[in-house]
Amino acid sequence: MSQAPAIHVSRGSPLAWRAGRRALARIRSQGLDPAEIALVPGAAGGPKALALTGLDQAVFGDWLPRAPRLRHLIGSSIGGWRFVCAMQPEPARALARLAERYTDETYAPGAGAAEIARACRAMVVDLFQGEPADLLAHPHYALTLTAVRARGILAAEARLAQLAGVIAVAGANLLSRRLYAQGWRRTWFSDPRHPAPPLADDFPTHLAPLTADNLVDALHATAAIPLVVEGVRDPLHAPAGRYRDGGLLDYHLDLPYPKLDGLVLYPHFYPHLVPGWFDKGLPWRRASAERLDNVVLVAPSPDWVARLPGGKIPDRNDFRRYDDATRQKIWRQVTAETARLGEDFLRAVDGGGAADLVRPFGTR
Secondary structure: OOOOOOOOOOOOOOEEEEEOHHHHHHHHHHOOOHHHEEEEEEOOOHHHHHHHHHHHHHHHHHHHHHOOOOEEEEEEOHHHHHHHHHOOOOHHHHHHHHHHHHHHOOOOOOOOHHHHHHHHHHHHHHHOOOOHHHHHOOOOEEEEEEEEEEOHHHHOOOHHHHHHHHHHHHHHHHHOHHHHHHHEEEEEEEOOOOOOOOOOOOOOEEEEEOOOOOHHHHHHHOOOOOOOOOOEEOOOOOOOOEEEEHHHOOOOOOOOHHHOOOEEEEEOOOOOOOOOHHHOOOOOOOOOHHHHOOEEEEEEOHHHHHOOHHHOOOOOOHHHHOOHHHHHHHHHHHHHHOHHHHHHHHHHHHHOOHHHHEEEOOOO
């Protein structure tokens, strides 16, 4: 991966630590032990994942391998792509490749959903260092990729029909998340050796086996943003239909984690969780503290982010905001700086500093 000059954005800790009640008490009394981590969620967010590269490399390349055990990885969209890299024989190298491959991606002006879908599938295939079957046989990780099966006109690829459906469900979401969910059927593609734990209790959920012959389709489906990326039609081992981005329902994976035996480590873009994709502009729609009781969330601190180019982490609007050369330069700067996030994480967990840094959810 080509190197960009570091931009040295923070004098203090570049990480914000948040935890639920049980996780907070555990860290303050005994520190944070990788052996206690039973599950890692990965949120949807596209280019935002570049801001987690160094943190992911430290977590998956160094810290978690110190205490091998069965761990569930549940990823929506780019979260699932990160986990496919984390499960490879050289996770740090694979995660660096994801960042570079995503940064290199360019699209012609006016590129349609079908063209972008083909590019996404090519990117996914490029991420594999070995065979999909080898990856899915990982002795310590069980992968789940989230998707939704679109209903009614939301399943159409005709732009005007799909737009009408999106407007309708966005309006429904203002009234209630349950009403909004009527437009989709949640489907999780899950490791049949160790299916996802029973965390999807709010809406009907179908667990489809994740296998070597549907892994690429599942990775495509989980990132198929309506009106941007063409969906996946009739993936193997799942009910027939058109499948789209898992973040539409499970944007930041707001799930009842206390049902799990163990702690949840959540490397995330923000120190808060937004339930669904259309909840981004609804400040009252946030995860409840009860569902995060055993969660430890680690995110780039607002101070660190404020000193990045443009004062923000990368996002999908950067494709329109900058020309390709400028965007790629900025994204590489951000990715290079994330090495500090990984270094700070390891320093905190190894030296006991996490106990001083961690704060309850909802605090600044």
